[in-house]
Amino acid sequence: MQCFLFSRSTLLSEKNCVNIRSGMPQRKHRAILSFVVALLLLSLPSMGQSAERIDEYLERQRLDVAQAAYLAAASASLIPADSGAEQALDALSERGFEMRQESLQADVRLDEFSFMLMLAHDLPGGFMYALFPGPRYAYRDLRYERIIEGGGDPGEPVSGRRAMRLVGRAMDFSEEVDG
Amino acid sequence: MISLPRPSTMFAVTLVILLTVPLPAQEGEPDDETTLPGAGPDEAEVQYGATGLGDVDFGANINSRSDLRDGDPSFRNDLSLWLRSEPEFRGIPTFSFVADVGATNISRYTEDEGWNVRNLADVNALRLGGIFPDRPEPGMIFRLRAGRFRASEPTGLIFSGRIDGIGFTVESSRLIMNFTGGYTGFIGKHNSSVSVSDEDVIDQSDDDVFFAPPRLLGLATAEIPDLIGRQSLELGGVIQGDQRSDDNGDEIQTVNSQYAYLAVNGPLADSLYYDAALASAFIQTADPGEQSESEVGVAGLLRGRYFAGADDRHVVTLEGRYGSGASAQTGNFVPVSTPSLGLLNSYSGRDLVNVQLDYSVRPLADSPRRGARSLQLSAYGSGAFRAVADDVASSVRGYETGTRITVRPVSDFGGRISAAGFFPGQEPGDPEFVGRLELSMRY
Numbered sequence: 232m233q234c235f236l237f238s239r240s241t242l243l244s245e246k247n248c249v250n251i252r253s254g255m256p257q258r259k260h261r262a263i264l265s266f267v268v269a270l271l272l273l274s275l276p277s278m279g280q281s282a283e284r285i286d287e288y289l290e291r292q293r294l295d296v297a298q299a300a301y302l303a304a305a306s307a308s309l310i311p312a313d314s315g316a317e318q319a320l321d322a323l324s325e326r327g328f329e330m331r332q333e334s335l336q337a338d339v340r341l342d343e344f345s346f347m348l349m350l351a352h353d354l355p356g357g358f359m360y361a362l363f364p365g366p367r368y369a370y371r372d373l374r375y376e377r378i379i380e381g382g383g384d385p386g387e388p389v390s391g392r393r394a395m396r397l398v399g400r401a402m403d404f405s406e407e408v409d410g
Numbered sequence: 411m412i413s414l415p416r417p418s419t420m421f422a423v424t425l426v427i428l429l430t431v432p433l434p435a436q437e438g439e440p441d442d443e444t445t446l447p448g449a450g451p452d453e454a455e456v457q458y459g460a461t462g463l464g465d466v467d468f469g470a471n472i473n474s475r476s477d478l479r480d481g482d483p484s485f486r487n488d489l490s491l492w493l494r495s496e497p498e499f500r501g502i503p504t505f506s507f508v509a510d511v512g513a514t515n516i517s518r519y520t521e522d523e524g525w526n527v528r529n530l531a532d533v534n535a536l537r538l539g540g541i542f543p544d545r546p547e548p549g550m551i552f553r554l555r556a557g558r559f560r561a562s563e564p565t566g567l568i569f570s571g572r573i574d575g576i577g578f579t580v581e582s583s584r585l586i587m588n589f590t591g592g593y594t595g596f597i598g599k600h601n602s603s604v605s606v607s608d609e610d611v612i613d614q615s616d617d618d619v620f621f622a623p624p625r626l627l628g629l630a631t632a633e634i635p636d637l638i639g640r641q642s643l644e645l646g647g648v649i650q651g652d653q654r655s656d657d658n659g660d661e662i663q664t665v666n667s668q669y670a671y672l673a674v675n676g677p678l679a680d681s682l683y684y685d686a687a688l689a690s691a692f693i694q695t696a697d698p699g700e701q702s703e704s705e706v707g708v709a710g711l712l713r714g715r716y717f718a719g720a721d722d723r724h725v726v727t728l729e730g731r732y733g734s735g736a737s738a739q740t741g742n743f744v745p746v747s748t749p750s751l752g753l754l755n756s757y758s759g760r761d762l763v764n765v766q767l768d769y770s771v772r773p774l775a776d777s778p779r780r781g782a783r784s785l786q787l788s789a790y791g792s793g794a795f796r797a798v799a800d801d802v803a804s805s806v807r808g809y810e811t812g813t814r815i816t817v818r819p820v821s822d823f824g825g826r827i828s829a830a831g832f833f834p835g836q837e838p839g840d841p842e843f844v845g846r847l848e849l850s851m852r853y
C-alpha cells in the first residue's frame with residue numbers, strides 16, 4: 232500500500248510515510264564537494280593526522296564517548312583537528328554537555344551523540360529541548376529533522392560510519408539553517 | 411599567499427573524501443552496500459544486542475480539540491502516557507513492546523442541556539510484537555503482533571480502528587499476506603469507530619454505555635507490491651460477527667457481515683497517482699421476532715492525487731466514493747466502521763455517493779527546517795448524494811466546504827485550525843458551521 236506525503240486522518244503521525252515523492256529540499260552536496268576537493272588540493276599536507284584518525288573511526292563498530300566528542304567538536308570548529316578527547320569534552324561541557332557515562336571508553340549512545348551534535352553545531356530544537364536540553368530530546372529533534380534516518384533506539388551504539396553520516400548531515404543542516 | 415582553510419573545512423574535506431572512496435569490506439563485516447532485510451537508509455552496521463531487544467523509551471502526549479459548532483462549544487482533551495521498545499529490524503529476531511494508556515475529557519455545551527462533561531480512561535495500545543527473518547522459508551519475514559493495536563483493510567471502505575487480538579504477516583519480495591483476528595467490545599467507544607447496527611447507533615449517543623459495539627472481526631489481505639509499472643494489487647476479506655446480547659434476555663437486533671475487496675494503486679504518470687477499490691458486502695440482519703434477512707451491497711472508491719510545483723508543494727486530490735443503498739438491484743452497503751468524510755459530513759457510507767475535491771499547498775516547502783516545510787494550507791469541497799433516488803435533484807444530501815491550516819513547527823508541538831460549512835440538500839435541516847482548533851504536545 233502506498234503512502235502519501237500527508238495523511239488527512241492524522242495530525243501528528245509518528246510513523247513517517249515513505250516519501251514516494253521527495254519533499255526534501257535540495258542539498259548543495261555537489262557544490263560543497265567541488266569546493267572542498269579544491270581545498271583538499273591546497274591543504275593536503277595538513278590533512279594527514281586528521282585523516283588517519285577519521286580513517287580509524289570509520290572502521291570502528293562502536294565509537295566510544297571520547298571519539299564521539301572529538302567528531303562533534305572538531306566538525307564544528309570548537310577544537311583544532313589535532314586535539315584530544317579531553318579538549319573536545321571541555322569544549323562541549325562549556326556548551327552544556329554533562330558526562331553521564333563512567334568512562335570515556337564506554338560506547339557512546341545514539342542519544343548522547345545526538346546531544347553532542349546539537350551542542351556543537353548549535354542546532355535548533357523543540358520546546359522540550361529548550362526546557363530540558365539533553366540526550367533524550369536531542370535524539371528526538373534530530374530524528375524529526377531527519378538527520379537521524381531510519382529506525383533505531385536512542386540507546387544503541389554508534390558505528391564510525393554512521394557517526395560520519397550524522398556529522399555530515401548535521402553540518403549540512405547547520406549551514407542551511409544559518410543561511 | 412594562500413591561507414589555510416578552517417579546521418571545520420579541513421574536517422569536511424576529509425569526511426567527503428573518505429566517504430566517497432569505498433573501503434574494502436573485511437571478512438565478517440558488512441560494507442556500505444549491504445542491505446539487511448527491513449533496514450532503513452541509515453542502518454548501523456552494528457548488531458545491537460544478540461537478542462533483538464531494544465531500549466525502552468517513555469513519554470506523554472497531550473492532544474486538545476476545541477470545536478465551536480453553530481455557537482455551541484465542545485472540547486476533547488486526551489492525555490496519554492506511553493512506554494515502548496521498538497528496535498529496528500536488522501536481520502535477527504526482533505521483539506517490540508508498546509503500552510499506551512489514556513485519560514480523556516469530553517465536554518459539550520448545548521442550550522437545551524447545558525454542559526455535559528465526561529471523564530474517561532482507556533488503554534490506547536498494549537501490544538507485543540516479533541519479527542522473525544527467514545520464516546517460514548529462507549528469504550521471507552514473519553511478523554507477529556498481539557494485544558490491542560490498530561488494524562485496517564487497504565480500501566478504507568470497510569474497517570479501520572482498534573482491535574484486541576492477534577495478527578501475523580508473512581512477507582516475501584513478491585507477496586505479502588496478513589491475517590488479523592480480534593474483538594472490539596473491550597475498547598472504549600470514544601476510541602472506536604465501529605457502527606454497524608441500529609443498536610450501535612443508539613449506544614453511541616447513550617452516555618451510560620462505555621464500551622464499543624461488541625464485534626468479532628477477522629481480516630485477511632494478500633498484497634502483490636510492484637505488480638507491473640509500480641502498481642500494487644491487494645485483495646482480501648473481512649468477516650464481522652455481532653456479539654451483542656441483551657442482559658435482560660430480550661431479543662435485540664444483530665447484524666453479521668462478510669466482505670470481499672479488491673484494491674489497486676500506483677502511478678498513472680509522473681506526479682499523478684491513483685487508488686481504486688471495489689468491495690462487496692454480505693449483510694445478515696436479524697431483528698427481534700423476525701427471520702434473518704440477507705442483502706448484498708457494493709461499494710467503490712476512486713481517488714486521484716496530483717503533485718505539482720517545486721518540492722511537490724501543491725497537491726490536488728479528487729475522490730469519488732460509492733456505497734449502495736437498498737434498491738431492486740442492490741442492498742445496503744454497511745461498513746464496519748464509519749468513514750471520515752469531512753468535519754460535518756457524518757454519513758455512514760451506505761446509500762451514498764460522495765465526491766470531494768481537495769487542494770493543499772506547502773508555501774515553505776523549500777525551507778531547510780522541517781517545521782517550516784510542515785506548514786500546509788488546504789481547502790476542500792464535497793457533495794454527498796443518495797445512491798438510490800428517483801432523480802438527481804432528490805438525491806442531493808448536502809454540500810460541505812472547508813479549509814485547514816496545519817503546522818508542526820517543532821518536533822514536540824503541532825496544531826491545526828479548521829473551519830467548515832455544511833449545506834443540506836433535499837434532506838431537512840439548516841446549514842451548519844463549525845470551527846475547530848487542534849493542538850498536540852509531546853513530552
